[in-house]
Amino acid sequence: MRRRDVVRAFATGLAVPTIDALTPDRMWAAARAIHDRIRARQDEALLVLTEHQNAMVRALAELIIPETDTPGATAARVNRFVDVMLAEWLDANEREAFLRGLVALDARSVNTFGTPFLGLDEGQQAVLLHGLDAELAALRQADLSTEEHFFQHMKWLTLYGYYTSEVGATQELQQVIAPGRYDPCGPVRREASGQWD
């Protein structure tokens, strides 16, 4: 490489936008372009979940984080996040365990109400979820691991998928990307500046 080329390569490395131009609004605008690209990808086909499983995940997630004065898990497309995580992030055995959990929930639903989960009304679905949640509480009470429990995974994936989504971060958390200052002891405010997770 000739010196000229080296210097050019380096000059590229110094292509830093001027600081004055980087108001939080500008940063936010730059980030929006990326969001648009990500959103465009979201209508891809499901990777792992069947339509039935996808509908169950969507219903479970919305029961955990429902629409209230802000949108819920369905609007945040938590089911699509779960699909990606199952397909690409979890190991095969973890994925199988999760999918078996959905089958088991349907079986429990049939045993209790005579109908698969998606055939229940919301109140009946909530009864089953209370049962699962009570099992988690019992494990914690006994100081046992909840790692193997389907509902622990479902709950974590729902929370993570929701609060890191655009809907969750901007409408529910009202997250600010660049606070611009540090106030060490202010009032508790809805506008969240805690860590990114």
Add this chain to the structure above:
Amino acid sequence: MGLNQTAYDAIVVGSGVTGGWAAKELTEAGLETLVLEAGRAIDPATDYVEHEPSWSFRYRGLGDRQSLARRQAVQRTCYACDEAASKFFVDDLDNPYSVPDGKPFLWIRGRQVGGRSIMWARQSYRLSDLDFEANARDGHGTDWPIRYDDIAPWYDHVERFAGISGERLGLAQLPDSQFLPPMPLNCAEQFVKEGIERAFGGERVMTIGRAAVLTQDHSGRAACHYCGPCHRGCITRSYFSSLTATLPAAEATGRLTLRPASVVAEILYDAGTDRARGVRVIDAVTHEEMEFRGRVVFVCASALESTRLLLNSTSTRFPAGLGNSSGELGRNLMDHTMRAGASGIVPGLADRDAYGRRPNGVYIPRFRNVTAQHPDFLRGYGFQGGAGRSGWSRGASMPGFGADFKHALREPGPWAMRLGGFGECLPRPSNYVEIDQDTKDTWGVPTLCIHCEWSDNERAMLQDMAVTAAEMLEAAGVRDVEPYIQDSPPGLTIHEMGTARMGRDPRTSVLNGYNQCHDVPNVFVTDGAAMVSSACQNPSLTYMALTARACAHAIDLLNRREL
């Protein structure tokens, strides 16, 4: 092999925290300087993604777990190797190293222009004579060839440029820096600080961390805007890195040539002149070999990479590695211990919260073995930590679901306060690295086998960290205090240092008091490899000061035609 006909005044191997300083000091003194960086160029405009929101990442910041397990099994153990920043850490398959069975060592590396100064945690503390005299006092390791007075002006020098925010305390064991205004403690930290001071008088004090993060505009760089994830880069150049501070200063002189993708495989020794004549480089992309010549060589590749390079530079005169007539090259590897301390819940302050993501925590300077000798261990440790209120993530271990559950998570959790010790590691020859000729990296360069383990002294200190952290939190009125000691293997603190130690005697050390190779006087090693003891402070600031000092010495010798 191609020989580049340009003869440089100086060659700098590495472009991280020390390479950047060498580049700045040498070019500003008028030397035509070639900086060789093994990794790629970084363009902050596209590579820095600290403001991209969570949902722009496919795994929302959790990282591509399967790819990390495959290609970065070691690097992913570092907290900063996340979805946005894993590109700043090496590929472990391209960059292998080995350890003996049962002696894990996690070697966390960054190969790019800027090195690890892009992802570093920015904590910056001076060493004191308590540290520089430690080896002489208790007989471990060899005596430092310098004392605090030798390095103090160089701390001043690098701090004024880098920008270190912090609070003046006037402590002998932790000298004050040239500070920018300190970041504030949050209200829970202030509560704990006051409690510690009530219980322990002036012996134990808590202060805000001393960080290479700007609290006001400084040298053309903007004050921090408290966005949070510094390890992903900083487009406003608010924290110190070579990429956005020292290298641009060097470039501005017109005397810098920076060549990325340049794997330095060997320092070439010339028997006729008894000097290094230059370096052999393998282009990281084309694998083409070439040679560059320089009057002086600064080795700034990071502690273990620098030592690996010297060990791989063999000749008839130096069959065991360049500058290794002492046999000390590779010995006395150190890192700091961590992950022992305590945590608890700060009562009250329910209507208060911090706003902004402060890229800094608290610090409790060393208080052990400062005046009285502790019965169980030598040397000491400092605490880092902080207080904060948890957010939605606590929902995963909270009972409930539905609207009430969602709305309950809008309220922040209680104030949690945590302290974690960083402990000094004794220099011991049994912690060492050697070349594994049978294992080569992707560029054919023989790799390191790293032998390192903690000793009883470090383990005893971890026990004490848990006890003293808990007693300080208890004394301050913190509730539900839980001491902890977790197993953290050496390497993971990423303060690896030693293996080419400084010293007065060429028979027992590799470098002299100016980081200059005893055997080959035109070779300087100014990164962590030069450290004679580890102290307990985060070491990068000391590497910066040693580098600037060594540069001044080299320039002086060149001007006097003594190199």
